Amino acid sequence: MSEYAHVEKPLLTQLAGLGWSVIDQGCQMIPNDPTKSLRTSFRDLILPQVFRDSVRALNLLPDGREWLTERQLASLIDDIFRQPGKGLLDANEAVQALLFKAQVDRNEVTGEKDPTVRLIDFANLERNKFHAINQFRVDTPGCVKDFIIPDVVLFVNGLPLVVIEAKIGDANTANPMHEAFVQLQRYRDARSETGRAGLREGEPKLFYTNLAVIRTCGEAAEFGTISSAPEHFYGWRNIWPERFAAITPPLGEVRAQEELVQGLLNPDCLLDMLRTCSVFMDLPNGKRVKVLARYQQHRAARRIVERLRNGETPIERSGVVWHTQGSGKSLTMVFVGRMLRASRDLNDIKIVMVVDRADLEDQLSDTAKLIGGKINLVDSRSSVRDVLASPASDVSMVMVHKFVEAKEDLPDRLREKLGRYAPPPAPRLLASSTTRCASLSWWTRRTARRGPRWGTICSRRSPMPPALPSPAPR
Incomplete structure (x- = not known):
């Protein structure tokens, strides 16, 4: 043939x-x-x-x-x-940047200067x-x-x-x-x-x-x-x-x-x-490459976004994605973040990435920039409170030990914002962290008083509780 x-x-x-x-x-x-x-x-x-x-x-x-x-x-x-x-x-x-946003000099009909032109809808x-x-x-x-x-x-x-x-x-x-x-x-x-x-x-x-x-x-x-x-x-x-x-x-x-x-x-x-799911990045050897999501990454990222969009309860909006070492957990998080920012209904979500090692914080802070926008590196426990309470829909990275419970009493206003003495309200996004391990978990919440939706993506070395069903690839 x-x-x-x-x-x-x-x-x-x-x-x-x-x-x-x-x-x-x-x-x-x-x-x-x-x-x-x-x-x-x-x-x-x-x-x-x-x-x-x-x-x-x-x-x-x-x-x-x-x-x-x-x-x-x-x-x-x-x-x-x-x-x-x-x-x-x-x-x-x-x-590729032009495919997302091109411009011409002037709209000859309305007089608008430098109008944006869509090459693809x-x-x-x-x-x-x-x-x-x-x-x-x-x-x-x-x-x-x-x-x-x-x-x-x-x-x-x-x-x-x-x-x-x-x-x-x-x-x-x-x-x-x-x-x-x-x-x-x-x-x-x-x-x-x-x-x-x-x-x-x-x-x-x-x-x-x-x-x-x-x-x-x-x-x-x-x-x-x-x-x-x-x-x-x-x-x-x-x-x-x-x-x-x-x-x-x-x-x-x-x-x-x-x-x-x-x-x-x-x-x-x-x-x-x-x-x-198409990004340009520098490898550790200094070589610049173009990367597309593999099917496992695209499937996992899409399922995370679908859960965040359609879940009715915190459990339904949360989950675990199991990975092997070196399978691209960091890029999966980037693709999730880019999908959220590109969506019309989830683009106001605050994303918090939680890591458990200092070297990962350095490594992932560069990778997270591929999401776009500012990346906040949270350097103290007190800063965590400020970051989570802020109305900005940004991307933040924090070491997991900064979430240790503090003993001192908090002002009523701050306690109300953080919801420390009540069950966590129903989240809308996710917490994300990666480690050497093999899982990527996320959970979501919405802060009081019409605060931003936020979440964290986390990786763990130990299995997550079975109560969090996994959307992971087989």
């Missing part, structure tokens, strides 16, 4: 069932008409007219009129691809345009080869967010997954041997808006980022939202590819990953 029949065609069929507009250009031939892929030239890296129409429609006046001009739309495209002096990763980070997914195009030819003059042809490219509002490379094992390909990884490197001019030879290949700008790259041979399918080494590509086994749980496999069996497409590439999950 050919690569197209075994991998590419089933993938496109499944994407069509998920709501993507699929353009299938067949196989085993070099595309020679750019209009079939919604472009006027093979040098176009986006779908120009789809981008213009989508962005116009997403940015309307209260009376429903469009206000963006052709000049401003061209300027937005220029802002995306004009990244002077930046490598691919830095350019990708800058462009994260709140109303049905307002976005989703296209999947196979055999997406991009001309690369002056490079080793005259063009590249990624197998499948996924576009949201005309912007390429995902590049997929399909391979199968044959007489010339002993390891199809490795060959797919090498091809993805070639597409973005990332092969070191080519650079050492003083040559260029591929088109890095195709990846300026990229969220993820995927390699698949059908039986195996893994995703990574533009900075991922081969060992940092992962499969996807969880399906969210639940309405996508039923898979109709095009070839009659559910393989790793079908699981990944159904779980990661449905429009809801893909844009959720872009909005809340």
